Amino acid sequence: MENSAAVNYKRIEKAIAFISTNFERQPSLEEIAEQVHLSPFHFQRLFTEWAGTTPKRFLQYISMQYAKEILSKERATLWEATQATGLSSTSRLHDLFIQLEGMTPAEYKQGGKNLHIEYRVDNTPFGEVLIATTWKGICYLSFIEHNLEKSLQALIAKFPEATFTAGRNEMQDQALRIFHHDWADMPQIKLHLKGTDFQLKVWQCLLEIPKGSLCSYGQIAHEIGTPLASRAVGTAIGSNPVAYLIPCHRVIQSAGGIGGYMWGINRKKAIIGWEAAKKQ
Template sequence: MANGLQAITPEFEQIHFAIGISPVGNVLVGESANGICAVYLGKSAKELMVCLQKQFPTAKCVDGGNGIKNTLSKVIEIIHNPQKNTDFNLDLRGTPFQQQVWQALLEIPVGSTVCYSDIAEKLHNPGAVRAIASACGANNIAVIIPCHRVIRKDGAISGYRWGVESKQALLRRERLMLA
């Protein structure tokens, strides 16, 4: 370069991932250097890999390593036993508003549900119901950030990024654990 500086090519971020089977189907857990950045649920491992690569297009996704299989086991254990308290480092990537919503979701007790307007009220933003739903849909960390516990005001289960069947199964498991 004319000014004597060298162009620095940024290193690609590495995301270590593992895929396993849970009571609600396949689970992918992805972890960056900062913590868990993805927990995806789906019917096929291939579908989950496509989601990971789409969500993190510049990252190098590495199968295994860095204890990711242990993290995957802990996430699957949470699906088996939703009351299990596991402290994870999370790499939350979203707007400040989305992060506020996700924090509010973490406060919903196991086995309970709330509606989108309840979250909007909690955040002192009653007009933000659709934005709350969008933030739930943008949540990359299923199960750990329990967006599956948010339902419509009429009690209907709808709008889950990983499929309504998965949402129903997670809620059913939670209720059974409390019975």
């Protein structure tokens, strides 16, 4: 006889398959819940625990991915993408892009064509970083692991049609002060991020971890209300586009292991030790 965890997993798997197959009809919560023989309330809670997001948001993600496929075609229009995803109006698709991508459908289709990004390389106690800004705020901060060319390629891949200029600005200066100044006397740093609702929720939670403190993946999952989504939390942390400012280095395994880090385990250990020393 299957245990309850296995039964619930199969229910969520079936629900995800149903949403993925029928997203063009934009099925309601009640209709999806009926497929797995649960009440809408129970299904919503169970789906959120297992998938790390609500059924409605998951449906939006699926719809968004398909709309992006449509818009990637040279002559595709916003109306065609709206029709293909089953949304009721182009304004709904517009709002969805703003919520999930941080840009309008037109901006997405143009690959950041009208976006100007200024970047520079600077030194920190943990090696060189590539930092980039839009007019809204910091959009990218990465430790340079191998060489600058690879780091630049990674930045350009995120905004393939944007224009890039090497240069220095005040937003960059303010952000980089975090490595050299008193943390209690820091100006507010503006970030320009794009990500899913779940990713943004995880990144926001990371910002609340005090400097010099550590947290586990499970604790983050619990804090954002999805206690069974530790693996999804780990994936969101691994997608962090802004090193150090969004402190993914402060998250470790519940058993005490250091866990992974995009910019190298040794660098993560060094940062943790440095922060602990400055806290004293």
